[in-house]
Structures are given as C-alpha cells and as structure tokens.
Amino acid sequence: MTSSLTNYDNRAYFGKYDEMYAQNNSIRPLYKQFSKILEKLSIEDLNKMHEFSKDFFLNQGVTFTVYNDKEGVEKIFPFDIIPRIINNKEWIKIEEGIKQRIKALNLFIKDIYHEQFFLKDNKIPADLIISNPNYLRIMRRLNVPKDIYTHISGIDLVRDENGDFFVLEDNLRTPSGVSYMLENREITRRLFPNFIPKQKVMPVSNYPNMLYKELKSLVNKKNPVIVLLTPGLFNSAYYEHTALARLMGVELVEGNDLVVENNMVYMKTAGGLKVVDIIYRRIDDDYLDPLNFKSESILGVAGLMDCYRQGNVVIVNAPGTGIADDKAVYTYVPEMISYYLSEKPILDNIKTFQLSNNDEKKYVIENIQKLVVKRTDGSGGYGMLIGKDASDEEISLYIKKIKSEPDKYIAQPTLNLSTSPCFIKDSLKPRCVDLRPFAIYGANGIKVCPGGLTRIALKEGSLVVNSSQGGGSKDTWILKE
Amino acid sequence: MLSRVANNLFWMDRYMERSYGLLNLMKANYNSTLDSEDFSSWETIMKSYMGVEHTEKNTALSIIDFMVFDRSNNNTLINMVTSARENARSVQEHVSREIWLSINKYFLDISNPDFYKSFKHKDPIDFINELIQYHHIYYSVADVTQERGNAYCFMNVGKYLERILQSIDFLNVKVDSLKTMNNNLNESYFWKNLLVSIGGYQLYIKTYKSIFSIDNIIELISLNEFFPRSIKFSVNKLYTHVMRLEKFNKPHENNLNFMAGKLRNQLKYSNLVSIKKQGLKNFAYEIQLQLNDISNEINKVYFYQIIS
Numbered sequence: 001m002t003s004s005l006t007n008y009d010n011r012a013y014f015g016k017y018d019e020m021y022a023q024n025n026s027i028r029p030l031y032k033q034f035s036k037i038l039e040k041l042s043i044e045d046l047n048k049m050h051e052f053s054k055d056f057f058l059n060q061g062v063t064f065t066v067y068n069d070k071e072g073v074e075k076i077f078p079f080d081i082i083p084r085i086i087n088n089k090e091w092i093k094i095e096e097g098i099k100q101r102i103k104a105l106n107l108f109i110k111d112i113y114h115e116q117f118f119l120k121d122n123k124i125p126a127d128l129i130i131s132n133p134n135y136l137r138i139m140r141r142l143n144v145p146k147d148i149y150t151h152i153s154g155i156d157l158v159r160d161e162n163g164d165f166f167v168l169e170d171n172l173r174t175p176s177g178v179s180y181m182l183e184n185r186e187i188t189r190r191l192f193p194n195f196i197p198k199q200k201v202m203p204v205s206n207y208p209n210m211l212y213k214e215l216k217s218l219v220n221k222k223n224p225v226i227v228l229l230t231p232g233l234f235n236s237a238y239y240e241h242t243a244l245a246r247l248m249g250v251e252l253v254e255g256n257d258l259v260v261e262n263n264m265v266y267m268k269t270a271g272g273l274k275v276v277d278i279i280y281r282r283i284d285d286d287y288l289d290p291l292n293f294k295s296e297s298i299l300g301v302a303g304l305m306d307c308y309r310q311g312n313v314v315i316v317n318a319p320g321t322g323i324a325d326d327k328a329v330y331t332y333v334p335e336m337i338s339y340y341l342s343e344k345p346i347l348d349n350i351k352t353f354q355l356s357n358n359d360e361k362k363y364v365i366e367n368i369q370k371l372v373v374k375r376t377d378g379s380g381g382y383g384m385l386i387g388k389d390a391s392d393e394e395i396s397l398y399i400k401k402i403k404s405e406p407d408k409y410i411a412q413p414t415l416n417l418s419t420s421p422c423f424i425k426d427s428l429k430p431r432c433v434d435l436r437p438f439a440i441y442g443a444n445g446i447k448v449c450p451g452g453l454t455r456i457a458l459k460e461g462s463l464v465v466n467s468s469q470g471g472g473s474k475d476t477w478i479l480k481e
Numbered sequence: 482m483l484s485r486v487a488n489n490l491f492w493m494d495r496y497m498e499r500s501y502g503l504l505n506l507m508k509a510n511y512n513s514t515l516d517s518e519d520f521s522s523w524e525t526i527m528k529s530y531m532g533v534e535h536t537e538k539n540t541a542l543s544i545i546d547f548m549v550f551d552r553s554n555n556n557t558l559i560n561m562v563t564s565a566r567e568n569a570r571s572v573q574e575h576v577s578r579e580i581w582l583s584i585n586k587y588f589l590d591i592s593n594p595d596f597y598k599s600f601k602h603k604d605p606i607d608f609i610n611e612l613i614q615y616h617h618i619y620y621s622v623a624d625v626t627q628e629r630g631n632a633y634c635f636m637n638v639g640k641y642l643e644r645i646l647q648s649i650d651f652l653n654v655k656v657d658s659l660k661t662m663n664n665n666l667n668e669s670y671f672w673k674n675l676l677v678s679i680g681g682y683q684l685y686i687k688t689y690k691s692i693f694s695i696d697n698i699i700e701l702i703s704l705n706e707f708f709p710r711s712i713k714f715s716v717n718k719l720y721t722h723v724m725r726l727e728k729f730n731k732p733h734e735n736n737l738n739f740m741a742g743k744l745r746n747q748l749k750y751s752n753l754v755s756i757k758k759q760g761l762k763n764f765a766y767e768i769q770l771q772l773n774d775i776s777n778e779i780n781k782v783y784f785y786q787i788i789s
Contacts, residue, residue: 061570061585233571246574257483270487270631270783271730 004046005038008421010430012461017163017418018430019084030085030479033199037192038082046423049081053187062183062243064236064467077180078472080422081191084433084454085199091450091478094165097347098155098439099446100337105170105324106441107340109149112323113139123339124332125356127407132329133377134322136285138292142309145218146443149318152211152280154178154453157347157435159418166350168415168434170333172317172325174282177453177473178207178438179240182247184475185451200480202450207438208247210449214442215248215278218314224277226250227267229258231283231299236468241282250280260303265313278314279304285319327410328354328376350415356407364411365399371411372463373398386463388414417463422456422474432457434465435476450478482631482730486575488784489568490632491639493576493584496565498643500558501616503530507548508609509678511541516670529654531556545605549612550597558612559591576636577626580619587615631729634722638779641719645772648702648712651679652765656702659695669693684708699761700753712768713748719775720745726783735782737775744771 008025010018020031027035041049057063057076066073086094111118112129119126129135154175156168185204189196215226230241232254245252251267258276259266266273281288287297292305307313323329331352334345353360353371364371367387374384385398402409419430437452455465456472465471510522523544527533531547531554538544549558566588573581590596591612600608627633655675672693676682681701688705689697705711723741747768756764 058589059582059586061573061581233567238570242570242573249574251483251486252571252574253483254485257485268484269730270482270484270635270726271732 004041004043004423004428005035008428008430010419013419013430013432015161016416016430016432017159017161019159019418019420019433021421030087034083034085034195037195043426046081047426049191050423053079053081053191056187056190057183060183062179062239064239065234066236066468077467078456078458079184079187080424080431080456080472080474081188082421082423082428083188083192083475083477084420084435085477085479086435088479088481090165093346094157094435094437095448095450097165097167097345098437098448100341100343100346101155101167101170101333102150102153102439102441102446104336104340105153105172105333106148106150108336109318109321109324110144110147111340113320114141118336118339121339123335124329128326128328128356129323132323132326134285134320134326136320136323138305138309139318139320144318145311145314148218148441148443149321150324151214151218151316151318151441153317153439153441154436155439157437158350158415159435161416163418165347165435167333167347168350169327170325170330171436172321173284174317175436175438176237176240176282177436177455177467178449179243180473181438181449181451181453181476182207182243184453184473188475196477199477201477202480204449204451207449208244210447211244211280211440212248212250214440214444214447215280215316217443218316219277221277225267225275226278226280227253227258227276229253229255229279229281229283231255231287235282237282244280255283255297255299255301258301258304260301260307263303263307263310263312265301265304265307276313278316280316285322288315288319326376327352327374327378328356328407331410350412353411355402355409355411360411361402361406365402368395368399368411370414372414373402373409373411376408376410382468386414415463417457417465420454420456420474422458422472424458429460431460432463432465433474452476482575482635484784486572487631487635489572490575490635491779491784493565493568493572493639494636495639495643496561496568497584497616497619498640499647500561500565501613502644502647503548503556503558503561504609504613504616505680506530506678507545508606508613509674511545511605511609512677513670513674514541525654529650542605545609546600549591549600562588562591572632575632577622577628579622579626583615583619583622587619590615631726634725634729635783637722638719638726641715641722642772642776644710645712645715645719645768648679648710648715649765649769649772652699652702652761656695656698657761680710681708696753696757699756703756703764704748704751704753716741716745716748723775723779730783732782735778737778737782740771740775740778744768744775747771 008021010021020028022028054076057079063074063076066075108118118124119129150172152175154171154177156171157165158168159165181204216224228241228245228250230238230252241252253267257267259268265276267276283299286294287299289300289302289304290297291302308315331354334349337343337345353364355361355364364373369387371387372384378384417432417434420433421428422431433454433456435452435454437448439446439448454474454476456474457463457465458470458472506526510526514522523541524536527536527544538547551557552559566584569576569581569584673682676685679702685701688701701708702711704713706713708714720741723737727738
C-alpha cells in the first residue's frame with residue numbers, strides 16, 4: 001500500500017509556512033499523532049472518506065445556492081478531510097488578541113456614535129468616518145443595550161512565513177461560516193473515530209448554546225422571544241440560518257413574518273401577534289427597514305429602527321457596526337487598542353497603505369505588482385486586484401479606478417498565507433489557508449469559540465479563500481494542551 | 482408558531498400526500514393496462530392529475546416518464562417532491578431531524594440523473610414501488626419522531642384535506658363512470674385494479690368477500706370507519722387536528738370547529754341509502770363545498786394575519 005503521506009510536494013509554495021511540515025520537510029511535532037493515522041491510510045481510503053463527506057453534507061442539506069444566469073444551483077461547500085491543528089499556546093494568544101480587538105472596536109463604535117473623541121483627537125481622518133456609507137446617522141447618540149454593538153464577529157487571521165498570526169479583516173456585520181465550523185467537526189468525528197478525544201481537541205459544539213445564552217443576556221427578561229431574521233431561502237447562507245435557529249431553538253423568521261405596531265415588533269403566529277424581544281438579523285443594515293433605509297427593500301421590517309430607537313427590541317449586531325469593519329478603518333485598529341485600552345496589540349495588523357494618502361498612493365502605483373489592492377467597502381473577495389497575477393491591461397485599468405477615487409482603496413503586500421496539506425485529486429497537496437474564529441460579546445463578556453473556520457484557496461497558488469470564489473474549508477482542531 | 486411556518490407545514494404534507502396518491506394511481510393503472518388494450522385510462526389521469534387535455538404520448542412508459550420526471554408541469558412527481566422539500570427546508574426547526582433527512586433524501590435521489598437512468602432499465606411497477614417506499618418512510622418517520630404539537634397538527638390537516646379530496650375525486654370520476662360502462666364489470670381484475678389504486682382492495686375482500694358491486698365500493702370509500710383513505714375516517718382525523726389547533730393557538734373567534742364538526746356529523750349520520758337518495762354526485766359535491774369552506778377558514782384563521 002502506498003501511504004497517503006508520501007510525495008508531499010510544496011515547492012510551488014516556497015518560503016511559505018506549512019502547517020504540517022517544517023522547513024526541512026519533517027512533520028511538525030503538533031501533527032505527529034495525526035500523521036500516524038495518515039500513514040496507515042491509502043489514497044483509496046482518503047478518496048472514500050472524501051466521498052463520504054460529500055454525501056454527508058448533501059444528505060444533511062448543508063448546501064448553499066450559487067447564482068449563474070439567474071438560476072440557482074444548490075452546491076455543497078467544498079470540504080477537505082485533513083484537519084488543521086493549532087496548539088494551545090498559539091490559541092491562547094489568538095483568543096486574547098481577538099478579545100482585545102473586539103473590546104477596542106466596540107468602544108470605538110460607541111465613541112463614534114457618541115462623543116467622537118477619536119475624531120477630536122485626530123486619531124483618524126474625520127472624512128473616513130463621516131462620509132463612510134457604513135456610518136449610520138440614525139445611530140448617533142443612541143444608547144444601545146449593555147453598550148454592546150459587535151455581539152457576533154468573525155476575525156480573519158493569516159499566518160506569515162515565520163508562523164506568526166496577523167489579522168486580515170474584522171467581520172463585524174453579519175459574519176457567516178459558523179455553521180460550517182460545526183458541520184466540519186461533525187463529519188471529522190466520523191472520519192477519524194475516537195481520535196478527537198485522544199488528541200484532546202477542544203469542542204466547538206457549544207457555540208449555539210453560548211450564542212443563545214449571550215443573546216438572552218441582552219435583555220432583563222426571563223424568557224425573551226429571540227428570532228433569527230433571514231433574507232430567505234435564496235440567500236447563500238440560508239443553511240446556516242436554519243442550522244443556528246434549529247440548534248438554538250429559536251424561530252427563523254423572514255421580514256414578512258414581522259410587523260411593527262406602536263413601536264413594538266411582533267411576529268405573525270398562527271395564534272395572533274407575539275412580541276419579539278431580540279432579533280439576530282442576518283440581513284445587512286441597508287435592508288433592515290425600508291422606512292429608514294433602502295425604501296425598496298422587501299427583506300426587512302418597516303418601522304423596525306423606530307422600535308430599536310425606543311429600546312423596544314434589540315438588534316444583533318447593532319446597526320452601524322460596519323463603520324468598524326471597513327478596510328480603511330482597519331488600519332487604525334492598533335491605534336484604537338492603544339487609545340481606548342492603553343494596551344499593545346496582541347495580534348498585529350497587516351501593513352496597509354492608504355491610497356487617500358498621496359505618498360502611499362504613489363508607492364502603491366509604482367509597486368503594484370507586489371501588492372494586493374482592495375476596495376474599502378468590498379467583501380467576499382470581489383473587486384480586488386492581486387498584482388502578481390494581473391495582466392498589464394488589468395493593472396492599468398485598475399490604476400485608473402484608483403486615481404479616480406483613491407479614498408475607496410487600500411493596498412497590502414501580497415500575503416504569505418500559510419499552507420496546509422489538502423486532499424486534492426488523489427494526493428495531498430499544499431493549499432493556502434486562513435482562519436476565522438468566531439467571537440460572541442454579551443453581558444457576560446467576550447467569548448471566543450475554541451476553533452473556527454479554516455478556509456482554503458483550492459486553486460493551486462491562489463490566495464483567495466472566499467467561498468464565493470472557489471474556496472473550501474476544513475476542520476480546525478485547537479488542542480487542549 | 483409563525484403563520485408562514487404553519488402554512489409551509491400544511492403544504493409540505495399536502496404535496497407528499499398528493500404525490501403518494503399519484504404514485505398509487507399510476508401503479509394501479511399500469512397494472513390494469515397490462516391486461517387491456519384500452520389507453521383511455523392514461524388520458525383520464527393526464528387530464529385530471531396533470532391538467533393535460535391532449536397528449537401525443539402513446540405508451541404507458543412515456544406517460545409515466547412524464548408524470549414522474551417532467552419539470553415543465555407543476556403537478557409532476559418531481560415538482561411536487563421539490564415543493565414539499567422546499568417547504569420542509571424552511572421549517573427545519575419545527576420538524577424532526579429525521580423528517581427533514583427523509584424528505585431531503587427523496588428530493589436528492591429523484592433529482593439525480595442516475596436515478597432517471599435507472600428508471601429506463603427497471604420494471605415500471607418495481608420502479609414505482611421504489612418511489613412509494615420513500616413515502617412509507619416519510620409517514621413512518623413522522624409517526625415515530627414528530628412531537629404531537631402544533632406542527633404535527635398543521636401537517637395532518639394538510640394531509641387529510643388532500644386525502645379527502647382524492648377520495649372524492651375517486652368517487653366522482655372512477656366510480657361514477659362505472660354506471661355508464663358495463664363491458665368490464667364482470668371481470669374481477671377490473672375491480673381489483675380499481676380498489677388497489679386507492680389502497681382498498683384487501684379491506685374490501687375482508688369486508689364484502691369477493692362480491693363486487695358499486696354500492697359496496699361507495700360504502701367503503703365514503704363511510705368505512707377503519708379504512709384510512711375513506712372520507713369518514715379522514716374527516717374524523719381532520720376534525721381531531723382542527724380541534725387541537727384551536728387548543729394550541731387560541732385564535733380569535735372563528736367557525737372552524739363548527740364547520741369541521743358539521744361535516745363530521747353529516748358523515749356520521751349518512752348511510753348508503755341516504756347517499757343513494759341524495760345521488761352520489763350530489764353527495765360528493767356537497768362534501769367538496771364544505772371542504773372548500775373549511776380550507777378558506779383555515780387560511781383566514783391561521784395563515785394570514787390581518788393587522789387590525
């Protein structure tokens with residue numbers, strides 16, 4: 001039998017940090033136990049496991065819808081059977097770093113919507129905030145329950161060539177992927193029976209319970225009515241919405257199921273109208289309330305923001321958190337940490353150039369081949385330029401766009417994402433990965449679920465891990481010791 | 482429970498029940514045409530079930546192919562199963578995990594191109610039996626895993642409403658036409674197929690032995706207390722679930738209990754003599770009218786919230 005471990009060729013990713021193999025091609029101690037299992041598995045075994053996982057996802061209905069030519073096709077999110085392992089010491093740093101960041105970001109949002117000390121002390125150009133589409137005037141001077149804005153967040157981390165973690169992005173609006181963290185573990189348990197307890201992997205399955213508890217903590221009511229507001233069946237994250245509602249035991253509602261009367265939110269039940277206390281919404285700010293935001297939105301609830309302003313309902317995350325997960329504002333997070341907390345950042349940012357700054361713009365245009373340029377309001381990997389992969393024509397077009405609206409762009413050095421062995425077409429091949437741990441901020445403080453979503457760029461050499469652009473994911477094991 | 486969810490649960494079971502009826506009918510009809518050269522029975526089914534007035538198709542296989550797999554007609558099996566599954570998908574937190582898994586599996590299998598290919602190589606009855614099996618699993622799974630709460634009642638209201646309509650249709654179309662065609666009535670296979678298509682053959686033989694008559698069939702389909710597809714049985718079930726819904730949801734004042742109770746009693750105090758006196762057509766029509774009213778009232782009370 002040929003072991004699946006032979007012939008791991010990562011020359012194409014020279015200089016990058018591999019999660020499993022050290023520079024001299026020896027297996028890192030962290031993966032020693034797991035590699036013993038892999039040694040005993042043939043390529044054929046791995047193929048069977050791969051098929052098993054595909055069927056598992058399909059049969060459970062863990063799918064998302066991709067739209068091509070208006071016709072939606074249900075697909076499974078590609079899953080890689082080889083887990084990614086992170087040791088406890090590294091995890092503690094990640095956990096502390098994320099808590100610190102979210103605390104600072106939350107204080108920043110509160111400040112921006114109240115006194116604006118950060119602006120007054122010239123820590124950030126006022127223009128970046130005031131003219132930002134994610135800045136919601138309706139949130140000004142509004143006190144939100146327990147002063148929490150960013151209840152649910154997903155922080156994207158990448159590992160550089162030295163093995164250090166950096167923050168790539170803070171997702172503070174409606175980050176998705178947490179259900180895949182849960183499902184990936186469900187399937188991995190089955191693929192490697194009895195091994196997970198032996199490895200002392202920390203459980204992720206408490207996430208829905210944690211979430212429910214913290215949502216509940218936001219109001220002083222014994223049995224608040226909590227609902228999860230989804231845009232509906234056609235949303236690509238619909239599976240996640242159903243899963244979270246099911247696992248928390250809360251009602252999954254669409255905009256049409258809710259109605260506002262006398263500044264109270266009700267859901268339309270078979271027995272009449274029932275008051276809703278907390279809305280975990282999975283729709284964007286713009287679509288929340290056609291009376292206060294986009295008037296053509298049919299996803300939201302007319303008058304919702306008025307109920308919110310009256311304090312009659314809690315919206316999670318608070319509207320307007322987008323101001324802190326803007327890619328240009330991201331540059332100022334280390335500054336926020338020192339300003340609000342008087343601490344040094346535990347997790348560093350990636351060097352980021354502001355194109356609104358003329359010197360930095362000049363540098364970016366001259367060195368664009370070494371850089372990745374992104375729109376500050378972009379997400380999902382859309383609208384970005386990877387300098388090293390782009391054609392001259394694409395580059396000159398992109399530079400034109402930059403010049404016309406420089407403040408809409410930022411640039412970062414081409415990232416060195418770490419690689420992890422993935423089972424692709426009959427062998428283990430290195431592929432770039434990132435890590436998105438999920439944090440919950442409730443009245444009891446900030447908690448980070450010990451795990452996360454490791455996203456994979458499935459295309460050889462690619463750095464784009466977004467699911468909408470051909471990314472996949474794998475289970476992430478955080479070891480207890 | 483959300484009105485939308487209640488509505489989806491109602492339709493999930495309605496679609497499943499209708500698909501089940503269609504499969505049984507196809508199977509019985511295929512079986513009966515093996516012994517006859519008459520193709521008109523397929524045309525009748527195409528008309529009443531698919532709404533297709535004229536069909537070019539001239540083989541049983543091509544008709545079955547159409548009724549199971551055609552995506553362009555809303556009433557085909559694949560489209561009804563897809564609709565049932567879409568309804569299930571949006572109410573996952575209200576149905577047992579097992580119900581969702583069984584209906585999702587049915588949908589995945591029937592949508593799989595390999596499944597369609599396999600149809601071409603199989604005996605049609607074997608193939609239809611395979612499809613029927615998915616329904617039997619669905620019913621059993623619902624029986625052993627679904628909590629007897631609000632969701633279960635909405636599902637059952639949908640199921641029995643659909644079943645009563647099918648049985649009425651059976652009386653109206655199949656039984657009524659017997660009076661005009663006499664050539665087959667001496668053939669036992671004819672009666673057998675007729676009864677098998679509504680799942681009542683075994684019970685008929687037990688109840689009436691092998692003496693076939695139109696009256697006995699009318700009695701079995703309309704008034705038998707124990708036949709799960711009889712109108713009386715299904716109306717009793719409908720009534721039970723309507724009463725439970727009232728208890729669970731405490732809706733505003735409405736006529737639902739009254740209407741369901743009235744229909745139930747009407748059947749309680751019917752017998753073959755009174756049906757014949759009224760005329761089968763009138764009897765069936767009267768029930769259908771009442772069902773329409775009940776259905777509208779359910780919509781009004783539970784599915785559409787009018788904000789005052």
